[in-house]
Amino acid sequence: MQKDQLFTRRRMLLAGTAAAGAAGTAGLFAWGTGGEPVPPAAPAAGAPVRRLPMKPSAYRLQPLTGYGPPSTAPRRIPVRRVPLLRVSARGRTMVLTFDDGPDPRYTPGILDTLAEYDVRAMFFVCGAMVAEHPELLARMADEGHVVGNHTWSHPLLTRLSRRQIRSEMSRTCDVIEDAYGERPRWFRAPYGAWNRAAFQLGAELGMEPLAWTVDTLDWTTPGTHTIVNRVEQGAGPGVVILSHDAGGDRTQSVRALRRYLPQLLDSGYHISVPHRQHL
Numbered sequence: 001m002q003k004d005q006l007f008t009r010r011r012m013l014l015a016g017t018a019a020a021g022a023a024g025t026a027g028l029f030a031w032g033t034g035g036e037p038v039p040p041a042a043p044a045a046g047a048p049v050r051r052l053p054m055k056p057s058a059y060r061l062q063p064l065t066g067y068g069p070p071s072t073a074p075r076r077i078p079v080r081r082v083p084l085l086r087v088s089a090r091g092r093t094m095v096l097t098f099d100d101g102p103d104p105r106y107t108p109g110i111l112d113t114l115a116e117y118d119v120r121a122m123f124f125v126c127g128a129m130v131a132e133h134p135e136l137l138a139r140m141a142d143e144g145h146v147v148g149n150h151t152w153s154h155p156l157l158t159r160l161s162r163r164q165i166r167s168e169m170s171r172t173c174d175v176i177e178d179a180y181g182e183r184p185r186w187f188r189a190p191y192g193a194w195n196r197a198a199f200q201l202g203a204e205l206g207m208e209p210l211a212w213t214v215d216t217l218d219w220t221t222p223g224t225h226t227i228v229n230r231v232e233q234g235a236g237p238g239v240v241i242l243s244h245d246a247g248g249d250r251t252q253s254v255r256a257l258r259r260y261l262p263q264l265l266d267s268g269y270h271i272s273v274p275h276r277q278h279l
């Protein structure tokens, strides 16, 4: 891995806005690369540019799509009836997602492994956890990971009033924006328990509902080996993997990533994050 040019996520968003606008109409999803940059149309004045390691080739090869409008722009999100279970993928692309964090005991270890292999992932965070450890979201932003909304306190949404669901979701959007630098574009219901209000409110708040394809059941602490096996047996194009970086002892989840990530890469999988495209 070489040190090369990389812009902060916010800087990339500025650059990507112009690129996405120029791209015109497109499908809902496109594969982006999370933290990998698009060249800015013009040098942005002022803000210093922080640099992170990345593959130099990625700079040239990634399509200039998918970064979407700035966070202040209204977004039109369809109200779905079911969550997305996988993502459209070209080739052997997969998504790794980590829920319930951030947790200073486990999240840094996961981030370290992702950084070692120059891979971007998704973190569905709980607002209450973010409020305690905003620095971990700043690191996710700096390292190009995508952060999604997993409610404030991880309740079973199907037992809450619409007003309570709105509060759980919107407070979390706000704390993510403060810590991460932009509002989340993805929502995941705790326990995978979705209802109509969750889909409607998520769309109102500019978020797409993303579930998962493969559940590692890592929260049952089945053993590192079992978690690794579940990921490898479930691997496939467009597959979204669910594991956890908080909510209990996640030592096995951290260790498992260290084993299955290099194995997936060796098998030819491209581990990435989805980006939405907007008209």
Ligand SMILES: [Zn+2]
Pocket (backbone or CB within 6 Å): 099, 100, 150, 154, 189, 190, 191
């Ligand atoms: Zn959860």
